[in-house]
Amino acid sequence: MAEVTDMNFNDGQKDMFMTFVVGKETYGIEICHIIEIIGMQEYTEMPEMPEYIKGIINLRGNIIPLMDVRLRFRMEPRPYDDRTCVIVTVVDTVLVGLIVDGVSEVITLPEDSISSLQGLAGTQGNRFVRNVGKTPSGIVLIVDPNKLVNDDELEMLRTL
Numbered sequence: 108m109a110e111v112t113d114m115n116f117n118d119g120q121k122d123m124f125m126t127f128v129v130g131k132e133t134y135g136i137e138i139c140h141i142i143e144i145i146g147m148q149e150y151t152e153m154p155e156m157p158e159y160i161k162g163i164i165n166l167r168g169n170i171i172p173l174m175d176v177r178l179r180f181r182m183e184p185r186p187y188d189d190r191t192c193v194i195v196t197v198v199d200t201v202l203v204g205l206i207v208d209g210v211s212e213v214i215t216l217p218e219d220s221i222s223s224l225q226g227l228a229g230t231q232g233n234r235f236v237r238n239v240g241k242t243p244s245g246i247v248l249i250v251d252p253n254k255l256v257n258d259d260e261l262e263m264l265r266t267l
Contacts, residue, residue: 122215123213124137124213124249125144127207127209128209129177129180130180134247135216135250141196142195153172156263157260159175166204171204172264174255176255179255192209196252201264205255214240214242222241236248236251
């Protein structure tokens with residue numbers, strides 16, 4: 108399993124987010140968490156994995172588990188197409204490929220345009236969505252890659 112032990116995140120990317128689409132919603136991940144974005148790859152299925160772990164790929168010698176974000180968010184599955192992308196990110200120290208319906212653009216979200224879910228009336232927060240960003244074109248749900256798996260799931264990914 109590919110693990111990352113030392114990440115140097117560039118402060119110049121502080122307010123930058125890669126936006127992507129899953130279902131009808133737009134999500135964002137801080138650009139400093141993204142290793143690369145690739146098209147959907149053929150993958151090898153692994154037995155006894157949760158439904159949202161589709162399998163593994165070999166990316167330039169690194170074995171990377173693929174997580175279908177749509178299934179992780181308990182949405183209906185849909186066939187992969189030419190817009191389906193894999194966002195390679197780091198979850199704790201493990202490289203993980205996040206399968207999304209499509210990647211949109213890189214945007215800048217200044218700190219004053221981001222609200223915590225904890226502060227929004229009527230919300231208890233969300234396990235996967237950390238904050239909400241406000242843009243001229245709408246709302247971006249900001250995902251924390253480290254929250255996509257719990258400790259047990261992370262250990263499972265390390266064993267792949």
